[in-house]
Amino acid sequence: MTVDRNADVVLSCPIPIDRYPHVLLAHGGGGRLMHQLIEQMFVSTFGNPLLDVRHDAAVADLGGTRVAMTTDSYVVQPLFFPGGDIGSLSVNGTVNDLAMAGARPLYLSAGFILEEGLPMETLWRVVRSMQRAAEAAGVQIITGDTKVVDKGKGDGLFINTAGIGLIESPRRIAPDQVRAGDAILLSGDLGRHGIAVMAVREGLEFESAIESDSASVAPLVLALLDAGIEIHCLRDLTRGGLASALNEIAESAGVTMAIDEGLIPVRDDVRGACEILGFDPLYVANEGRFVAFVAPHDAARALAVMTAHTLGADARVIGEVGDVADGPSPAFVVMTSTIGARRVVDMLSGEQLPRIC
């Protein structure tokens, strides 16, 4: 049936099987274990020049046209939460990944894995929500697939979307373009998506519901590109939050970053919920927020474009990129706290919020 000899498989496995004999929830949590799995197993095996960029979306040449491609599976629980649902999330998340490559999102695929017994009404609400989100984001869902798994072998509904978009700007937008002196802009307040989902899951009640920030940020990114802003890198702040996104980019670019806690907007109710739940807003997932690394001479203009847009009304410059780091493990992010102390902001270790997207 299989020609693999066990010992050969174990020995060749790039993840040490004696240490990690099984997949853990944290392998999907957006932190260090997930990055190890992606780097050591997927990138090293599928390795090709296009994959190696380690970006939200890959950029490929198709008959002379520069095309961005990305994919995400959505396994969020619960399926419906304040401000969104798995359907709108599955459109916005993939659209945002395309936008992070500087692409104009155009077409999506949709793959459904349904669990036998899923109420038809639930599926219909989700499908309707996907179409509304696609219309709002200006993309078309052009191909799809439906699979049904036996009761007890799924969890209601998983959705995969893949997306393709057109890159019109000649400038490459990628982590390795980040330079010392670049301004770090954050497009809005942090933590709402993660807290909205966790609040429903944990049965927490707040005075007013905290709504997810789930939205397509493509129009804001296209506004920056149309204004000719010299953008070096973009990254949306999903699993692992702001802290993990900055660490990933610092590592890829081999630079340091300095950010200022006092400049990072977090709503009071979100901060309160984080305290109750024991989360740090820097690590909580967002679904409509991104950071932009912008050449210093364009920072003020970029901020003006962002704050003039409803999607970036709360945008701030939160810090800047420091000198290229040396040493064996040099990349790091340092934050000055509101009381003036400085601390290293590390990548998320393990799992903070399972099944948040």
Next chain:
Amino acid sequence: MTVDRNADVVLSCPIPIDRYPHVLLAHGGGGRLMHQLIEQMFVSTFGNPLLDVRHDAAVADLGGTRVAMTTDSYVVQPLFFPGGDIGSLSVNGTVNDLAMAGARPLYLSAGFILEEGLPMETLWRVVRSMQRAAEAAGVQIITGDTKVVDKGKGDGLFINTAGIGLIESPRRIAPDQVRAGDAILLSGDLGRHGIAVMAVREGLEFESAIESDSASVAPLVLALLDAGIEIHCLRDLTRGGLASALNEIAESAGVTMAIDEGLIPVRDDVRGACEILGFDPLYVANEGRFVAFVAPHDAARALAVMTAHTLGADARVIGEVGDVADGPSPAFVVMTSTIGARRVVDMLSGEQLPRIC
């Protein structure tokens, strides 16, 4: 939390909820219920000119380049079977869907939904198999995503792949191009994939293992295109088998089809297994077989190209397209049996082989 009023959702649902309150396994089985779900819920909601082709892959314009896009989720059980595994299947299946649009497959995305507790060794075997299949098919996996769901909320491993390819031929290859008189060519023997999977699942032993036919058929399709064959439509014979594929195309094109049972190759061991398991080979899934609808003047040349290729060594002309059908529900496929009797070959109703791909 949600603004939907229940009654509104129920009333607007395009699938009658009183008849189908829940998703059934058959909604993913490749037969009539799946087609109803796709047509009535997905196509009518996401409806756009690109989606409406109801083909294996959508064809879109990207900056002046004609690009095919497709997606499939793979939920096959067991994960490993004679002749393949979920990894090679997830590459070949999506590559084949691109080929069916006449595209040269180029790039794939890979989305993994892992169940907590999946042996790392299993994941590694699957990932390695995907890479081998990608190399063999001449495609690159350029972007991916990993999610982990709690133990008991998945089934080991689901994979979604989406693919994009380049369409170089000016001729549109689609169901609506099929014409009366077209020759129907079948690329090889039927039923091996479905039987290979079911034999493992049911613990059946044969004298020699029946191996899945899982393979990328793109090289064979490109050979036909390179030879300048006037291909009107292509369709791979996955869920629902030959019978469902012919019925789908007959329905889309509004034509009849006549096929000859005696010309359809089915291996003796596969036929025997079908009898034991109670299956009709016409409805069993294949993962390396397709039908080609070819202009009559090119039929002999197409057959010569196919049989000269290892992927089409057993290819046959199995029938031809008849006149455009009239009447309210006119499309049908008629088969002349080996003893000369004629019978209507209908689309699969319900579920024959669950989780075959």
